[in-house]
Amino acid sequence: MITGLHLLAAGGVHDLLAAGGVRDLLTSGSVHAGWNPWSDMRQMLAYHFMVNALRAGSITAVAAGLIGWFMILRGQSFAGHTLAVVGFPGAAAAIWAGLAATWGYFGACTAAAILIGSTGYRRPGGEAAGESALIGTVQAFALACGLLFVALYKGFLNSLTGLLFGSFLGVTDSQVLALLAMAGIIVVVLGVIGRPLLFASVDPDVARARGVPAQFVSAAFLVLLGVATAEVSQITGSLLVFALLVMPAATAHRITPRPVLGLALSVAVALLVVWIGLGLAFYSVYPVGFYITTTGLVCYLGSAAARRAATRRRAATRRRASRPDPSGLSS
Amino acid sequence: MTGRAPLLAAPITQMFSQAFEVRALVAGSAIAVAAGLVGYFLVLRNQVFTGDALSHVAFTGALAALAAGVDLRIGLFAGCVIFGVAMGALGRDGRADDVVIGNVFAWVLGLGVFFLTLYTTGAGGGDGTAGVNVLFGSIYGLSAAQTAVAVAVAAGVVLAVVAAARPLLFASVDPAVARARGLPVGALGIAFLALVGVTAGEATQAVGALLILGLLATPAAAASRLTPNPFRALALSAIIALVAVWGGLIASYEASSLPPSFAILSITTAAYVLAAARSRRRPGPDAGSTSRLRHRGGATRPRRRR
Numbered sequence: 001m002i003t004g005l006h007l008l009a010a011g012g013v014h015d016l017l018a019a020g021g022v023r024d025l026l027t028s029g030s031v032h033a034g035w036n037p038w039s040d041m042r043q044m045l046a047y048h049f050m051v052n053a054l055r056a057g058s059i060t061a062v063a064a065g066l067i068g069w070f071m072i073l074r075g076q077s078f079a080g081h082t083l084a085v086v087g088f089p090g091a092a093a094a095i096w097a098g099l100a101a102t103w104g105y106f107g108a109c110t111a112a113a114i115l116i117g118s119t120g121y122r123r124p125g126g127e128a129a130g131e132s133a134l135i136g137t138v139q140a141f142a143l144a145c146g147l148l149f150v151a152l153y154k155g156f157l158n159s160l161t162g163l164l165f166g167s168f169l170g171v172t173d174s175q176v177l178a179l180l181a182m183a184g185i186i187v188v189v190l191g192v193i194g195r196p197l198l199f200a201s202v203d204p205d206v207a208r209a210r211g212v213p214a215q216f217v218s219a220a221f222l223v224l225l226g227v228a229t230a231e232v233s234q235i236t237g238s239l240l241v242f243a244l245l246v247m248p249a250a251t252a253h254r255i256t257p258r259p260v261l262g263l264a265l266s267v268a269v270a271l272l273v274v275w276i277g278l279g280l281a282f283y284s285v286y287p288v289g290f291y292i293t294t295t296g297l298v299c300y301l302g303s304a305a306a307r308r309a310a311t312r313r314r315a316a317t318r319r320r321a322s323r324p325d326p327s328g329l330s331s
Numbered sequence: 332m333t334g335r336a337p338l339l340a341a342p343i344t345q346m347f348s349q350a351f352e353v354r355a356l357v358a359g360s361a362i363a364v365a366a367g368l369v370g371y372f373l374v375l376r377n378q379v380f381t382g383d384a385l386s387h388v389a390f391t392g393a394l395a396a397l398a399a400g401v402d403l404r405i406g407l408f409a410g411c412v413i414f415g416v417a418m419g420a421l422g423r424d425g426r427a428d429d430v431v432i433g434n435v436f437a438w439v440l441g442l443g444v445f446f447l448t449l450y451t452t453g454a455g456g457g458d459g460t461a462g463v464n465v466l467f468g469s470i471y472g473l474s475a476a477q478t479a480v481a482v483a484v485a486a487g488v489v490l491a492v493v494a495a496a497r498p499l500l501f502a503s504v505d506p507a508v509a510r511a512r513g514l515p516v517g518a519l520g521i522a523f524l525a526l527v528g529v530t531a532g533e534a535t536q537a538v539g540a541l542l543i544l545g546l547l548a549t550p551a552a553a554a555s556r557l558t559p560n561p562f563r564a565l566a567l568s569a570i571i572a573l574v575a576v577w578g579g580l581i582a583s584y585e586a587s588s589l590p591p592s593f594a595i596l597s598i599t600t601a602a603y604v605l606a607a608a609r610s611r612r613r614p615g616p617d618a619g620s621t622s623r624l625r626h627r628g629g630a631t632r633p634r635r636r637r
Contacts, residue, residue, distance in 0.1 A: 072430060077430060077433050132377065132379040133374050133548045133549070133552035134552065136544035137549045137552065137599075137600055137603050139544065140542050140543070140544040140596060140600075141545060141596055144545060144590075144592060144596040144597070147590050148590060148593040151588060151593070160463060161444075161462060161463075164466070165440075165444045240440060240444075242434070242437035243441065246437070247437070250430045285448060286448045286449075287444045287448055289440075289441050290444050290445040290448075292441070293438045293440070294438060294441060296438070300434050
C-alpha cells in the first residue's frame with residue numbers, strides 16, 4: 001500500500017533535470033553566465049531545447065497577456081485558478097492513458113470551462129457561505145485525482161514536480177506547433193469578440209440593452225480562458241498559472257485603464273517575465289516557476305508603487321495649485 | 332467466512348499488525364477529529380479562502396525548514412500559525428482584492444519550489460521525496476515520536492475548540508450582538524485563525540498541503556448541509572472526517588496502488604455530494620433555518636464594510 005507513494009516520491013527535481021542529460025549540462029559548469037549578455041544569449045540559443053522553450057514561452061506569454069487582461073477586468077481570476085487546478089488531473093490522466101500531456105491540459109481545462117460557463121458562473125464576491133466550500137472541495141478533489149493518476153502510472157512519476165511547478169525542458173517541436181495553433185485560435189477569436197466582450201465586461205446591463213449577446217460572449221470567453229490556462233500550465237505548471245495569467249495583466253491594469261494600451265502592456269510584461277524567467281532558469285539550478293513568479297511579482301509591486309507615487313504627486317500638485325499665492329496677496 | 336476471504340486482497344485484521352498502519356490510524360484519527368471541529372467553524376465563518384491560502388503557506392514553510400536543516404514540522408506550524416494570525420490581524424478574508432492575494436500566493440508557491448530545489452541540491456543532499464510528501468501527505472511515514480506529537484497537538488486543538496465552542500459560535504453567527512454583549516470578537520477571531528493554522532499543519536501531515544481543504548472544509552460543509560443544529564453539525568463534521576480517514580486508510584491498504592490521500596478525499600467528497608443531494612431534494616424546514624442562520628451571520632459580518 002505504500003508502494004504507490006514511494007514510487008511517486010522517488011522522483012523529484014533531480015530526475016526531472018536528468019531528462020535527456022540536460023541536468024549534466026546544467027550542473028557540470030559548462031554552462032555559465034559571463035559578463036557579456038550577448039554571448040550569453042548566443043550560448044543559450046545554441047541548444048535546441050532552449051530555443052523551443054523560448055518559442056513555447058513566448059507563444060504562451062502572448063495568449064496569457066491578452067486573456068489575463070480580460071480576466072482581471074471581468075474579475076474572474078478565481079475561475080482561472082479553478083481551471084488551472086483542473087488541468088493537473090487532466091494532464092496526469094492523459095499521460096497515464098499514453099497520450100501527451102498537452103491533450104490532457106487542453107481537454108480538461110476546456111471541458112471545465114464549458115461546464116462552469118453552462119452552469120452560470122457567478123463572481124466570488126457574491127457567493128454564499130456554502131459556495132466557497134464547494135469550490136474548495138472541487139479543487140482539493142481535482143488535485144487528489146491528479147495524485148491518483150500519477151500513482152497509477154508508475155513509470156512517469158518523475159515529472160510530478162514538472163506537472164505542478166512547470167518545466168522548460170523537453171518541449172518538442174510538435175508541442176510548439178500545438179501551442180501556436182491554440183494561441184492563434186485565442187487571438188483570432190479574441191479579435192472577433194474583443195469589442196463586444198469589452199462592452200459586456202465594463203457594463204453588462206447597457207451592453208445587453210444595446211443588443212450585445214452578453215451571455216454568449218461571456219461563455220465564449222470562459223472557453224478561451226480554459227484554452228489559455230491549458231497553455232500556461234505547460235510552462236509554469238498547474239500551481240503557478242496565476243503567475244503568468246494574473247501578474248502581467250494586473251501590472252497593466254495598474255498602469256493604464258486604456259484597453260488597447262493595457263492589452264499591449266500586458267503582453268509585453270508577460271513576454272518579459274517569461275524571457276527573464278527562462279534565462280535565469282537556464283543559468284541556475286533553480287526551477288523556472290520560481291523565477292517567473294518572482295519576476296511577475298516584482299513587476300506588479302513596481303507598478304503598484306509607481307501608481308501610488310503618481311497619485312501622491314498629482315495630489316501634491318493639486319494642493320499647490322489650490323493654495324492661494326502668497327506673492328499675489330502681498331502686492 | 333472463508334468464502335469471503337478472496338474478496339479482499341488482505342484481511343483487515345492483518346492491518347493492525349503493521350506498526351506503521353497503526354501509527355497512521357492513530358495519528359489520522361486525532362487529526363481528523365481536530366480538522367472536523369475546526370473546519371466547521373471555518374465554513375460557518377465563511378473563511379474557507381483562508382484555508383486555501385494556508386495550503387500554499389504550509390508547503391513553503393515546511394520546505395523552508397527542510398532547506399534550513401531543521402525539522403519540517405517547525406516550519407510547517409510556524410508558517411501556518413504566523414500566517415493565520417497575520418491574516419486575522421490584517422482583518423477581512425482578503426476577498427476585497429483577490430488580485431493582490433492571488434499574486435502573493437502564486438509567489439509563495441514559487442518560493443516553495445525554490446526551497447525544494449535548494450533542499451534537494453544542497454549540501455544536505457535531501458532527496459526528491461520531501462516535496463511530494465509535503466504536497467500530498469505521507470501519513471504512512473510517521474515515526475512513533477511524530478505520531479505522539481501529532482496526537483498531542485490534535486488533542487490540544489480539540490480541547491480548545493470544545494472550550495471555546497459557545498462564544499465562538501456566538502461571535503461567528505452574530506458578531507455585532509456578541510460584541511454588544513461584551514465578547515472580545517476580534518481577539519476570538521485571531522485566536523481562531525491561529526487554531527486553524529495549527530490544524531492546517533496537522534492536516535498537511537495526513538493528506539498533504541495541497542489537499543488540506545478536503546479534510547478541513549469538505550466534512551464541515553457536508554455536516555452543515557445535513558443539520559442546522561450547530562453542535563450536532565460540529566460532531567457530525569468530526570465523525571465524517573474520522574470515517575473518511577479510517578475508510579481511506581483501509582481502502583489504500585486493500586488496493587495498494589491507491590494513495591491514502593486520494594482515498595480519504597474521495598470519501599469526504601462523496602459525503603459532501605450525498606449531503607448536497609439530500610438537502611436539495613428536501614428543502615424542508617431544516618435547510619431553511621440553516622440558510623437563515625448563515626444569512627444573518629453574513630449580513631452583519633464587519634467584513635462586508637468595504
